[in-house]
Every structure is written in C-alpha cells, then in structure tokens.
Amino acid sequence: MIENIVEIKLAADEVLTIKRNSLCSVNPETEKRVAIVTGIHGDELEGQYICYELVKRITANMQHLKGRVDIYPAINPLGIESACREIPTSALDMNRVFSAPDPASISEKVAAAVVADIKGASVCVDIHASNIFIREIPQVRILPRDSDYLMRYAKMLNTDLVWVHESGAVGGGSLAEALINEGVPTLAVEMGVGGRISVLYCEQVLHGIFNLMNNLGVWAEPEHGISHPMISSDGEVHVVHASDAGVFIPHVEHNMWLSKGSEIGEIVTPITGTVVQKITAPESGVIFSLREYPIVSEGSTIARMLSMGSM
CATH class of the missing domain: 2.40.50.100 (RNA polymerase II/Efflux pump adaptor protein, barrel-sandwich hybrid domain)
Known part of the structure; x- marks a missing residue:
C-alpha cells in the first residue's frame, strides 16, 4: 500500500511529497517491520534499483512475506529530479538535518516526519552511493560506539566490507544517528558511484537484504551464498x-x-x-x-x- 507520509506545499502550486510503500503479509507470523530507505542524496541512484527490485520480488512471492517491509525510495525527491546531491531549494545536505530538536525549515520538517514514521521498526537499511569522484565496493559504515550493537546485522547484508569509523554517513544529523537514538538499529550501506547504477553491486546488496529479512523472520525463503565481509577500523x-x-x-x-x-x-x-x-x-x-x-x-x-x- 502506497501512502504519502509528507505533503508540504511549495511555491507555484507544487507539493513536496514523500511516499512509503508498505508491503504486508496476508497472514502475518511476526510483528517485525523492516524499513528500507534511500534517496537522501539526489545523486545517489543505486537505491532506486534496489527498491524497484525489492517491490517486484516481494509482490511476486507474497507467500514468503511473514511480516512487514516499508520502502521509502525518495527522501529527497527534488534532488533526485534535478540530479542534485543536496536539497535544491536550500543547498542543504539532507543527511545533516535529521536530529534538529525543533524542526522549523521544510527540510527539517520532512526529516522529522521520516524519523517518526520509521520509529518502531525492527531494523532500517539506509542505502547510499558514493559521490561522482570515488567508486566504493558494497560496504556497511558503522560508528565505533555502535559497533557491538550493529555488527550482527551488518554481517547479514552480504557486503564486502564493514567499515567501523567516524563516517559522515552515520554521523551528526544523519538518519542513522536519529533512528539509533530512537532505538532502531540502522545500517548505512554505501556502494558504487554517484549518478550511476551498478547493477552487480545492487544485486549483491539485494541478496543481503533478503538474508537480513530471513534472519529476522520477516521473509521465509532463505538466501544462499552470503559472503562474510571484511571488518575494518580506522x-x-x-x-x-x-x-x-x-x-x-x-x-x-x-x-x-x-x-x-x-x-x-x-x-x-x-x-x-x-x-x-x-x-x-x-x-x-x-x-x-x-x-x-x-x-x-x-x-x-x-x-x-x-x-x-x-x-
């Protein structure tokens, strides 16, 4: 079921809309909920392919769905439409406004609504790509303080690397930080390069997401051939x-x-x-x-x- 979780009027009679697609089991066996988020940066497109394939594969095999999967493909839709990394109207990095104590700007209100909607999920996967300058192998980025808390989930995602360091993707103001503070285990996945879709990387992470869901009891069909990632630190x-x-x-x-x-x-x-x-x-x-x-x-x-x- 597709719902609008944010609707904010803009200039020229336009409306900023953030959508969520909730895929729910007909006969649920668990109350667990997995959130898949992407599109925080408008030039990071790997997650668009992953969301497309997730929805397609889950809806084609609903008998395997035992819980709920919420998919948020475009948190910064204006950035995606204009091929802009930041929020075009303000030039702000969307991944720096999720922890605003008193949301006032449009971006802060959107961020607060996204956090409130995801709150209570069993786990969240926040999918990113690199910028246009550097290509990354599929990896999970974790702050050192969250390593013990998140490592068991990170190892399920079929990435090549878990990089434990002070990453901006999970640092101050990020969605990951805001959700972890709300008690939601959140994994920031980074791969590929900005402005492109690396299908092989996306397929690798897709297998990992289904493996994560299987381990949580949300998806009944097991994944095979899941690789053990390299574990790193600074x-x-x-x-x-x-x-x-x-x-x-x-x-x-x-x-x-x-x-x-x-x-x-x-x-x-x-x-x-x-x-x-x-x-x-x-x-x-x-x-x-x-x-x-x-x-x-x-x-x-x-x-x-x-x-x-x-x-």
Whole structure:
C-alpha cells in the first residue's frame, strides 16, 4: 500500500511529497517491520534499483512475506529530479538535518516526519552511493560506539566490507544517528558511484537484504551464498592521496589485492606528456575505494586500502 507520509506545499502550486510503500503479509507470523530507505542524496541512484527490485520480488512471492517491509525510495525527491546531491531549494545536505530538536525549515520538517514514521521498526537499511569522484565496493559504515550493537546485522547484508569509523554517513544529523537514538538499529550501506547504477553491486546488496529479512523472520525463503565481509577500523585503512594535480590513470581494478609497492596508477600532465606521480600501494591489501573521476588536485583521494595484516 502506497501512502504519502509528507505533503508540504511549495511555491507555484507544487507539493513536496514523500511516499512509503508498505508491503504486508496476508497472514502475518511476526510483528517485525523492516524499513528500507534511500534517496537522501539526489545523486545517489543505486537505491532506486534496489527498491524497484525489492517491490517486484516481494509482490511476486507474497507467500514468503511473514511480516512487514516499508520502502521509502525518495527522501529527497527534488534532488533526485534535478540530479542534485543536496536539497535544491536550500543547498542543504539532507543527511545533516535529521536530529534538529525543533524542526522549523521544510527540510527539517520532512526529516522529522521520516524519523517518526520509521520509529518502531525492527531494523532500517539506509542505502547510499558514493559521490561522482570515488567508486566504493558494497560496504556497511558503522560508528565505533555502535559497533557491538550493529555488527550482527551488518554481517547479514552480504557486503564486502564493514567499515567501523567516524563516517559522515552515520554521523551528526544523519538518519542513522536519529533512528539509533530512537532505538532502531540502522545500517548505512554505501556502494558504487554517484549518478550511476551498478547493477552487480545492487544485486549483491539485494541478496543481503533478503538474508537480513530471513534472519529476522520477516521473509521465509532463505538466501544462499552470503559472503562474510571484511571488518575494518580506522587503524587498518590506508588512504592514498595525490601529491600533484593532473589526470589520474588507474592501472588496477576495484576490489583488487595488491602487494606493498605495487603500482596503483599514475598522474599525468596532458600538455607536456609527462608523468608527474607514480602512485604505489603503501601496504599490502585490498583496494575498496578507487578514484572514478580522473581530474585530480593536490591532496585528492586516489584510493583507500584495507591492510591484509588486519584480516
């Protein structure tokens, strides 16, 4: 059942609408409810495919649904429509307004209504993509203080990595922080690259969501072939930066194992035909973030590696 959880009048007789699709079992065997949220950032589109496939697969196999699944595909619909990461009317990051104590602006009122609607869920999965600059392998991001609380759920999501660190995706003002404060275990999933849909990554996370629902008793059909993710912390991650401006040419693939000193790529200057920096792996490990947008400045992030010594 599709319902509007937010309706706010805008200029020129327009209405800002946030929709929820609630899929409920005909013969429920549990009161547990799973919330799937995406579209907080308008340029993160991986979640659109996941929501489409979730609705399609659940409605085609309703006999397996034993609880309730609430799907929120577009928390920032204006951003999605205009291909804008932020809220177009205010240029605010939507994932920084979910904890406003006294909601006053339109974005704060929308955020408060979303939190109130999800409150009481058994678990929430908040689906993000990277920006246009960096491609990420499927990963769950967790604050160190929430690691013990969330790790068992995170391991069910079939991602390649659980990154425990002070991430902005789950930090101050985020949906994850607001829902965790309300007692809802919330997992921020990040994958792919901004403005694109990586179907293989989406399918991987889809299997994980069905596995999570199965473990909660919301979905009866078990998932097979669920992988165990690498577990990381800030101390095990090595970030590789550009020391010069230019064009980054990668020599490796994403999610690839490298030995210490192996070449990741090089930064070149087109007008002179010269290489200004050869970029090498600082330690042996797996590249889980890799530069997607080739133009770099001094200090730009080129890659993140998980040290193999931590595994």
